[in-house]
Amino acid sequence: MTTSTSIEQHQLCTFYLDKFFFGIGVEKVQEIVRYQKITRVPLAPPEVRGLMNLRNQIVTAIDLRDRLDLPEYRGDMLPINVVVKIDEEMISLLVDDVGDVLEVSQEQFESSPETLTGKVSKLIRGAYKLEERLLLILDVEKVVDLTGY
Amino acid sequence: MEIDEDLKAFLVESNGNLNEIEGDLVVLEQNPTDEELINRIYRNLHTLKGNCGFLGLEKLESLAHAGENLLTRLRDRQLALNSEITSALLQLVDSVKEILANLESTGQEGENDYKAVVATLQVLQESRNVKQETLEEETLTVARASSVADNTVRVDxxxxxxxxxxxxxxxxxxxxxxxxxxxxxxxxxxxxxxxxxxxxxxxxxxxxxxxMQPISNIWSKFPRLVRDLAITLGKQVRLEMEGEEIELDKTLMEAIADPLMHVVRNCIDHGIETPSTRVAAGKPASGKIFVRAFHESGCVILEIGDDGGGIDLAKLKLKAVEGGWITKERADRLNTTETLELIFLPGLSTADRVTNLSGRGVGMDVVRTNLQKIEGTIDIYSNLGKGTTFKFNIPLTLTVLPTLMVISGGDRYAIPQANLLELVRLEGEQARNGVEMIHGAPVYRLRGKLLPLLYLNKELKLDSSEYNSLDENDYILNIVVLQTTNKSFGLVVDFINDTQEIVVKPLGKLLKAIPCFSGATIMGDGQVALILDVQGFAQSANLLSDEQNAALAAEENKIRQKSEESQIFLVFEGYERRRMAILLSEVTRLEEFPQEALERIGQQHVIQYRSSILPLIYLSNILGSVDRQFSPAPDEKIQVVVVSLGEENLTGLLVENILDIVEENVSVTGSSSQEEIKYTAVIRGRVTEILDIDVIIRKTVPYIFPAQSLSRLTK
Known part of the structure; x- marks a missing residue:
């Protein structure tokens, strides 16, 4: 399991999914974009929602709820794209809503909480215990690697 | 290792010079007295030497110098070129290449000592194989600097x-x-x-x-390759090249260079026989390799071939069966093209012995894979005892891809036009009955051939219920007939849109594993559409099983036999309820018009049809002895059989009642007294008059034809 020493980022881009509050290192995030029309890709892994056009670049969109085994969204809000750049490739993570960029301190960190089990626990590095709630830190590389589970 | 700009420029120029020298040397060997060639080689070598001096490359300079001296003697006709000299000069070229390679990777000339090469050159220079010494003054102009290069710029x-x-x-x-x-x-x-x-x-x-670069960039390497291989293998080979000026995108050029070399090598090693075998077979001792390039329908076609032994199909099948690639039963059923495809199986080789050149069975599959990467194709034609030709089909450029857009399950997909053969649209009755099942596989009869069908919706697991549950009468089947490397199939899609030139964008890593798509593109409305990889699609869909293939072949044979004997007729009631028929192949369409649509030009009845004027023929007028016009009930529609001779010139045949379309093996025939009637025959148990459309049109509406088709008719 990842230990707290490997967590180096202090500025976190945060977003909401279901009843959870997530964060990823701000340096991984290329940009936040409002919802764009997505072309589905038949035969693709189920987590892949499809392809979208971001300024004439083709970006693969991942349904982060699906990826994290969270229940399907039932409201009428459109998801938001958190576009990350991994190995020179742009991938969009679809989230319910985005929060602020937060500055956190190392002391608040604790590795993976017990509340998450199974495949999801591998995708989470740990959590920051903020005053009002837990901020779960996603391992972005693992999240976008759909072969590794 | 970072190398400085001067050196880089030198390397680029020298490699170019060297390639020229190499090519010229091989040609020179065939025409040893060609002064122009000797001069050119000399000039190129001289330029190289001059540059070496400037950059302080001593080894290179001494090599070039020795070569230059030898060439001077050749040029002054004090020496005559022989294969020994050619070999020494080629050795020089190789040594220079080696040094250049070292320079490129390390910036140094390298450890190797080229004294031996220099010595050989010197010995040859001092040798004397020409008796008469002509003391010609040096007339050569060596000045060659950069008159051409002045208005060009090197771009990264x-x-x-x-x-x-x-x-x-x-x-x-x-x-x-x-x-x-x-x-x-x-x-x-x-x-x-x-x-x-x-x-x-x-x-x-x-x-x-x-x-764009001329294809000669690759071809300039062939003469040397052919010469060296021929000598090693003890064969005599002549190389013929055509179309060196044809240009190709640089990226494409790089992608095909190795595959082409490989095929040339194969042609010499496996194709061309030894001189004795050739003579025994009644062929000239010297074999021929030809490489051709030309344009054809927006593609560049490259042909590489030999006049050697050809590919032994039986042996090829045997190898494939022995190696366990295919079963004996399958092998027996393969036709020529399919058998030739076997050479693309990875690991398969027909050569009896493995040489260090080829025959290890690594190769043709790689050749094809490389070609597929650039949307190119390769076909083989082989004639046992006569030779083999490989035909490469290369797109002009990679960046813009002409495609056909189709819609299935509500999404657009682009199909590369290189794979497209034709489009078939079936409506109503035809659509419902057009598709048959053979061994559980849906097929469509396309001009007597059975075309296996794949449904895009089904293969891509798209939910298509809303598109297929249209009103039964409106049911339409759109079939895109596609060609993969060795078979064609029909792809059933919901809608066919227009053709479009698209810019190909690669798919991300997450989607690379799906074989059905080769990329994506952004459409005019800003949305993404996927590009279908026809080859990958056909493979992943696993088109037909062996049993299904067998059943298909059997069925096709049946059709062939049947169609050889029988013809298809359109049977209708003509005037006075006479039973008549014409060949279905002469019918363009069947139409119905309201009676009000009838109009006249002088004596001629016409009808407006598809934005042109369609002349109508009353059969009663030409066949009947009485001038009687048939008069249907006022509210009844008139039925018209639209026929045509050639592409245009549609003519309408007014009939009273269309009865049936009948496939019949006509055996009982009788002649007719009227020339408009070809013959009479028994169709479906009743005597029927078969009309001669040519004669009828000529007699009735001769003016609609231009002179050319008229003369054809009166022949």
Whole structure:
């Protein structure tokens, strides 16, 4: 399991999914974009929602709820794209809503909480215990690697 | 290792010079007295030497110098070229190449000592194989600097690639603006958009042009390759090249260089027989390798072939069965093309012995894979005892791909036109009954051939219920007939849109594993559409099982036998309820018109049809002895059989009642007294008159034909 020493980022881009509050290192995030029309890709892994056009670049969109085994969204809000750049490739993570960029301190960190089990626990590095709630830190590389589970 | 700009420029130029020298040397061996050639070789070597001195490359300089001396003697006819000298000069070229390679990777000339080569050259230089010594003064002009290079600029390929991509983006942007402007009524905006369109196209063409290189860049390597191989193998080979000036995109050129070399090597090693075998077979001792390049329908075609032994199909099958690639039963059923395809099986080789050149069975599959990467194809034609030809089909450029857009399950997909054979549209009755099941596989009869069908919706696991549950009468089947490397199949899609030139964008890592798609593109409306990889699609869909293939072949044979004897007729009631028929192949369409649609030009009845005027023929007028016009009930529609001779010139045949379309093996026939009737025959147990459409049209409406088709008719 990842230990707290490997967590180096202090500025976190945060977003909401279901009843959870997530964060990823701000340096991984290329940009936040409002919802764009997505072309589905038949035969693709189920987590892949499809392809979208971001300024004439083709970006693969991942349904982060699906990826994290969270229940399907039932409201009428459109998801938001958190576009990350991994190995020179742009991938969009679809989230319910985005929060602020937060500055956190190392002391608040604790590795993976017990509340998450199974495949999801591998995708989470740990959590920051903020005053009002837990901020779960996603391992972005693992999240976008759909072969590794 | 970083090398400085001067050295880089030197390397680029010297490699070019060296390739020229190499090619010229091989040609010179065939025409040893060609002064022009000797001079050119000399000049190239001299330039190289001059540059070496400037950069302080001693080994290189001494090599070039020795070569130059030898060439001077040749030029002054004090020495005559023989194979010994040619070999020594080629050795020189190899040594220089080695040094250049070292320079490129390390910036140094390398450890090797080339004294032996220099010595050989010197010995040869001092030898004497020409008796008469002509003391000709040096008339050669060595000055050659850079008169051509003055108006050219060397550009880094990386920069060109970047520009090409940017132009690709611009094309997309232009498409979006175009679509946007169509919805607007602003003339200034429309004009600007049209202008942008023009400029973009011009820019695109220009950028493409900068990437083009003549195919001779690859071909210049062939003479040396052929010569060396022929000598090693003890064969005599003559090389013929055609179309060196044809140009190709640089990226494509790089992708095909190795495959082409490989095929040439195969042709010499496996294709061309030894001189004794050739003579025994009644062929000239010297074999022929030809390489040709030419343009054909928007592609560049490269042909490489030999006049050697050809591919032994039986042996090939045997090898494939022995190696366990296919079963004996399957092998027996393969036709010629399918058998030749076997040589693309990875690991298969027909050579009895493995040489260090080829025969290890690594190769043809790689050749094909490399070609597929650039959307190219390869076909083989082989004639046992006569030779083998490989035909490469290469797209002109990679950046813009002509495609057909189709819609299935509500989404658009682009199909590369290189794979497209034809489109078939079936409506109503035809659509419902057109598809048959053979061994559980859906097929469609396309001109007597059974075409296996794949449903895009089903293969892509798309939910298509809403598109197929249309009203039964409106049921339409759209079949896109596609060609993969060795078989064709029909792809059933919901709708067929137009054709479109698209800019290909690669798919991300997450989607690379799906074999059905080769990339994606951005459409005019800004949305993404996937590009279908026809080859991958056919493979992953696993087109037909062996049993299904067998059943298909059997069924096809049946059809063939049947169709050899029988013909298809359209049977109808003509005037006075006479039972008549014409060949279905002569029928363009069947139409119904209300009676009000009938109009006249003079004595001629006509009808407006598909924005032209269709002359109508009353059969009663030409066949009947009485001038009687048939008069249907006022509210009844008139039935017209539209026939045509050739592409245009449609003519309508007015009939009373269309009865049936019948496939019949006509055996009982009788002659007729009227020339409009070809013969009479028994169709479905009743005597029927078969009309001669040519005669009828000629007699009734001769004026609609231009002179040319008239003369054809009166023949």
């Amino acid at each position: 390929v990386g920069l060109l690639d970047k520009l090409t991509n940017l132009v690709g983006e611009l094309v997309l942007c232009r498409n979006q603006i175009k679509e946007f402007s169509e919805g607007k009524n602003d003339s200034a905006f429309t004009d600007t958009s049209a202008n942008l369109d023009l400029i973009t196209t011009g820019l695109q063409e220009g950028i493409m042009q900068t990437r």
